[in-house]
Amino acid sequence: MPDSQPSGSFSTRPDAGGRRLRRVLLAVFALAVLLVLIAPLSTSDQADALGLPVLVDKSQIRILTTIAMFVVMATAWNLVGGLTGYGAFGNVAFFGLGAYACAVLVDPHKFHLPMLAGIALAPLVPIAFAVFVGLPLLRLRSHYFSIATLGTAVAVGEVVKNVEYLGGANGLFPPIVRRGDLLFLYLMVAAAAIAVGSVYLVLRSRFGYGLIAIRENEDAAAVLGVNTTLYKVAAFALAAGLTGLAGAVFAVWNSFINQELGFSLDFNIQMILMAVVGGAGTLFGPVLGAILLELLLQALAGQGTVAVYAQIGLGLLLAVTVIFVPRGLVDFFGGSSRLSLGYLRRTLRETSV
Amino acid sequence: MTLLVQQLVLGLLIGGVYVAVAIGFSLVWGVLNIVNLAHGGLVIIGAYLTWLLFSAFNVDPFLSIPIVAAALFVIGYVVQRLLINRVIRAPIFFTLLLTFGVNLVIINVLLLLFKSDFRSVTPSYSGSGLSLGGVQLPYIRVAGLAVALLLAGAVALFLARSRIGGAIQAVGADRDAAQLVGVDLRHVYALTFGIGAACAGVAGGLISTAQAITPSAGEPYTLQAFVVVILGGLGRVSATVVGGLLFGVVETLAQTMVPGLGAGWANAIAFAILVVVLAVRPRGLMGRPV
Numbered sequence: 001m002p003d004s005q006p007s008g009s010f011s012t013r014p015d016a017g018g019r020r021l022r023r024v025l026l027a028v029f030a031l032a033v034l035l036v037l038i039a040p041l042s043t044s045d046q047a048d049a050l051g052l053p054v055l056v057d058k059s060q061i062r063i064l065t066t067i068a069m070f071v072v073m074a075t076a077w078n079l080v081g082g083l084t085g086y087g088a089f090g091n092v093a094f095f096g097l098g099a100y101a102c103a104v105l106v107d108p109h110k111f112h113l114p115m116l117a118g119i120a121l122a123p124l125v126p127i128a129f130a131v132f133v134g135l136p137l138l139r140l141r142s143h144y145f146s147i148a149t150l151g152t153a154v155a156v157g158e159v160v161k162n163v164e165y166l167g168g169a170n171g172l173f174p175p176i177v178r179r180g181d182l183l184f185l186y187l188m189v190a191a192a193a194i195a196v197g198s199v200y201l202v203l204r205s206r207f208g209y210g211l212i213a214i215r216e217n218e219d220a221a222a223v224l225g226v227n228t229t230l231y232k233v234a235a236f237a238l239a240a241g242l243t244g245l246a247g248a249v250f251a252v253w254n255s256f257i258n259q260e261l262g263f264s265l266d267f268n269i270q271m272i273l274m275a276v277v278g279g280a281g282t283l284f285g286p287v288l289g290a291i292l293l294e295l296l297l298q299a300l301a302g303q304g305t306v307a308v309y310a311q312i313g314l315g316l317l318l319a320v321t322v323i324f325v326p327r328g329l330v331d332f333f334g335g336s337s338r339l340s341l342g343y344l345r346r347t348l349r350e351t352s353v
Numbered sequence: 354m355t356l357l358v359q360q361l362v363l364g365l366l367i368g369g370v371y372v373a374v375a376i377g378f379s380l381v382w383g384v385l386n387i388v389n390l391a392h393g394g395l396v397i398i399g400a401y402l403t404w405l406l407f408s409a410f411n412v413d414p415f416l417s418i419p420i421v422a423a424a425l426f427v428i429g430y431v432v433q434r435l436l437i438n439r440v441i442r443a444p445i446f447f448t449l450l451l452t453f454g455v456n457l458v459i460i461n462v463l464l465l466l467f468k469s470d471f472r473s474v475t476p477s478y479s480g481s482g483l484s485l486g487g488v489q490l491p492y493i494r495v496a497g498l499a500v501a502l503l504l505a506g507a508v509a510l511f512l513a514r515s516r517i518g519g520a521i522q523a524v525g526a527d528r529d530a531a532q533l534v535g536v537d538l539r540h541v542y543a544l545t546f547g548i549g550a551a552c553a554g555v556a557g558g559l560i561s562t563a564q565a566i567t568p569s570a571g572e573p574y575t576l577q578a579f580v581v582v583i584l585g586g587l588g589r590v591s592a593t594v595v596g597g598l599l600f601g602v603v604e605t606l607a608q609t610m611v612p613g614l615g616a617g618w619a620n621a622i623a624f625a626i627l628v629v630v631l632a633v634r635p636r637g638l639m640g641r642p643v
Contacts, residue, residue, distance in 0.1 A: 087446030136632045142445045143388045147579050148631055154576065155624035162618065269453060276450065311461040318454030322447045323439045351443035353538050 024333045025284050028291070032189075061181045065253065067294045068188035069246050073271035074278070074286035075195040076242035079235050081272065082280035083199075083208065085215030086138065086232065089146040090153030091243050091271060094126035096262030098244025099251035100160060101125035103172040106252060115177065115252055119187070122248035123241040129156075130240030134233040141218075150268075157263030171258025174251055184253040191249055192287075195242045199283055202238075211235055215281075270297070273314075277321050279328025288329055324348065355487045360609050361602060362488055368601020369498030371581050372594050373559055376501075376508055377552030378578035379585075379593045384525035384545045386445065387437065390452040392578055393571030394459030395550045399425055399557020400566045401467060407474045407561075414474045414562045415496060421558050422551040429550025434543040441542065456575075463568035471565040479562060497559040502594070504555055508548070509590040521545050525588075573620070580623045583630050586640020595638060600626070 073095065080088040102122035105111045113121070137148050160166050167173075177183065202208040210231045213221035222228045251257045270293065278289025300310035324344045325331070332339045378392045389395075402421045406412040412420075432455060440447045482491035512518040523531040524541050532538050556574070560566065577600070585596020600623075607622045608614055614622070630637060 081446070085444075087444075087449065089449065136628070140631055140635070143382075143386075143449070144583075144631060144635065146446065146449055147388060147576075148628060151576065151579075151624035151627050155621045155628075158618065158621040162621075272450070305465070308461045308464050312458050315454040315457030315461070318457070319436060319451055322443070322451045322454070323436070326440075326443055326447060348439060351440045351447070353438050353441045353542060 021284070021330065021333050025288075028288070058181055061185050063294070063298050065181075065185045065188045066298075067291055068185070068192040069250060070271060070274055070290040070294050071192040071287050072188070072195045072246040073243050073267070074274040074290045075192070075199055076239040076246075077271050078275045078280060078282075078286045079199060079202065079211075079239045079242075082275060082282070082286070083202070083211045083215065084232060084235050086236075087142070087146040088149050088236075088239070089272070090149035090151070090268065091239065092263055092265065092268035093149075093153035093156045094130065094240040094243035095247035095250070095267060096153075096157060096160065096259070097126040097129055097240075098122045098247030099257045099262045100166055100172065100247075101244070102248035102251045103174045103257050104166070106174050107172065108175065119245070119248045119252065122251075123244035126240040126244030126247075127237045130237040131233055134236040135229075138229070138232040138236060153263060153268060154265075157259050160263070161259040167258070169259070171256060171261070172251075174255050174257070176255045177252065180253070184249065187249045188246070188253070191242075191245045194245070196283070196287060198238065198242065202235075203283060207231065207234070212281075273318055273321070276326075277317075277328060279330030282328065282330045285328045285330040288333075292329070323351075326351065357610070359488050360605055362490065363494075364602030364605030365598055366491070366494035366498050366601070367605055368598035369494070369501040370556065370559055370563065371577055371601050372597030373497070373501040373504055373552065373556035374574045375578040375581035375585075375593045375597050376505055376590065377549035377556070378575075379582045379587065379590075380508065380521075380552070381546055381549040382582060383588045384521055385433075385437075385441070385542055387441075387448045387452065387546075388579065389546075389549065390449060390575055391432075391456040391459060392452075392549075392553055393573070393575035394456040394463075395425060395429065395553035395571075396557040396560065396574050397463065397566060397568060397571035398428065398459060399554030400561035400570070401463060401472070401557075402554070403558040403561040404472045404474050404566065407476070408472075413476055414558055415500065418500065418555055418558050421554040425554030425557075426547040426551040428547075429553075430543045430547035432550070433546035434539065437546065438539055438542055460568045460571075467568060469567050469569075471567055472561075473565045474561040476562070493562045497563060500555065500559060501597075504552060505590050505594050508552065511548075512590070517541075517544060521548075576620070577623055580627045583627055583637055586637030588641045589639065592637060592639040599638075 073091065076094075077088060077091050080086050080091075099122075101124070102118045105113045105118035105121055106115055111118075133152055137145060137152065140148055161169055202211070210221065210226040210228075213224065213226055214228055214231060218228055247262065251262075254261070271290075274289035274293045275286040276289070277293055278287065279285025297310070297314075300306070300313060302310065321328075324347055326347055327337075331337050337343050374392075374396060377395075378389060381387055381389050381392075399421050402424055403414050403417050406417040406420065407414055436455065437448065437451060440451055478492050480491075482489055482493075483495070484490070512522055520531065520536045520541050521544065523534070524536060524538065524545070528538065531541075557571075560570075560574075564570070581593060581596040581600050583596075584600055585592035585594070603626060604619065604622055608616060608618065
């Protein structure tokens with residue numbers, strides 16, 4: 001099939017509009033930094049101690065932490081799905097493995113490590129797992145790779161659920177950290193900074209060019225001397241480590257982890273959707289997607305019928321994004337294209353039959 | 354010994370459902386190059402239609418199969434024509450995302466319409482069966498296997514003998530060449546997806562007689578259809594039949610005969626099979642070379 005190759009639709013080249021993009025993103029980051037800085041004036045006890053009014057409440061800190069968590073996951077997915085062009089569909093396995101690894105490491109009856117040591121060591125488990133399954137899985141292409149990764153995620157979750165040492169269906173309960181809201185916000189933001197920083201470095205390295213070469217034409221890349229297996233597995237493992245880091249922080253933050261939380265298929269699709277909505281293959285696309293989509297999800301969050309409508313909305317958003325703005329929102333902010341009726345018609349025509 | 358034979362027979366009978374589920378999935382994948390993540394959702398629409406006809410008008414689930422299939426054909430045709438045709442030339446991953454979105458919408462609309470209560474279709478003969486030398490053969494399951502094999506035969510015959518079937522195969526072999534000789538791609542794509550959806554509807558009807566249904570009960574079937582197609586191989590109806598029956602047998606035997614494994618391991622077993630086949634023989638038992 002002539003079009004089964006992922007085409008160059010995920011452009012990463014900087015162009016005239018790059019400066020506008022940088023300005024917009026600088027504003028976003030300034031806002032994020034500001035929020036993080038004013039966070040200490042937030043929870044009532046800290047504000048009381050300083051004699052200041054409460055600026056942000058605990059639930060807002062929770063939302064910020066969740067956004068940072070998805071920034072990590074969407075950015076990590078982008079390494080494999082966006083840069084390398086391999087549609088990973090099971091990255092939540094790394095999240096769950098990192099979360100479980102951390103929960104076991106800090107458990108007083110198991111390894112009883114300090115929390116920070118647990119968080120730092122936990123990503124090694126998903127990294128090892130990614131290398132182990134990456135070698136056979138990354139030989140597969142297109143659908144086969146996607147569904148095999150999805151299957152792996154589901155299967156790992158099920159195995160974890162059946163292992164007594166990992167708490168079985170009940171899950172694990174890492175010790176509760178009292179008044180830890182801010183600590184976890186900072187930890188998650190640090191993880192997000194590590195993730196974005198990693199992709200920034202990758203994009204400017206020989207490694208990153210190799211990954212993009214694999215995306216554009218794997219056989220040609222191999223002919224040009226790119227060690228495709230090594231590169232693909234390395235990208236997969238890096239994504240696994242970052243996603244596992246988010247999982248590790250999540251486990252101690254939430255002080256509860258079970259199969260449904262750790263291997264949540266909702267998280268699995270949300271991180272991909274965020275990366276694609278924002279702009280797969282770009283540095284800041286997944287960040288933007290994570291912020292916007294998580295805010296949207298929070299606004300729609302609710303119980304019962306509301307949640308059902310929110311899910312329908314998510315499905316429709318997925319369809320509209322894929323059909324009309326397949327290059328993501330960063331494409332407009334970057335100035336490479338202007339959002340107009342003509343643009344929508346063009347993207348539609350490019351991919352229609 | 355009787356236990357082993359019983360489990361083998363049960364595996365074959367359960368495999369019949371997998372055959373029915375996988376035929377449409379395999380057709381859509383082979384011709385349109387789409388892995389349809391909404392397939393399970395379509396299956397469950399079929400199951401709910403069967404349940405509606407049964408509970409409201411007391412129509413026998415096996416008699417309602419043609420009605421359900423026709424309804425699902427229309428749904429499938431519209432979904433392909435309006436939505437999926439729009440991304441058919443995009444990177445493959447995008448069709449995965451789109452069909453995932455469609456599935457999300459299907460499940461949640463069903464939730465709004467039917468709530469998450471368990472529904473089941475229980476005609477008078479459900480629960481009874483035939484006993485052959487100590488081996489139990491539930492009527493429902495036997496009829497399900499028969500319908501699945503008939504469906505497979507009908508689809509194979511349609512593809513091989515009819516004019517539209519020829520057009521569908523031509524599109525699957527070479528889209529651009531088919532267009533050059535005058536095949537209307539949009540229409541044939543939509544027809545193919547409609548037929549796939551109709552097959553899913555038939556499978557849903559069978560499933561509604563065999564288990565309780567909820568809006569999300571179709572989820573496992575998408576993944577199982579994938580395993581069946583990988584196991585049998587892409588591009589032939591007979592490969593799907595072999596893959597489905599074999600998968601039913603292997604799954605049943607693994608769950609009942611291997612100590613330490615049980616129903617809780619169904620997905621893990623399926624994906625163990627998947628990964629092994631993909632690693633050892635990516636084109637499946639009888640598929641075209643990849």
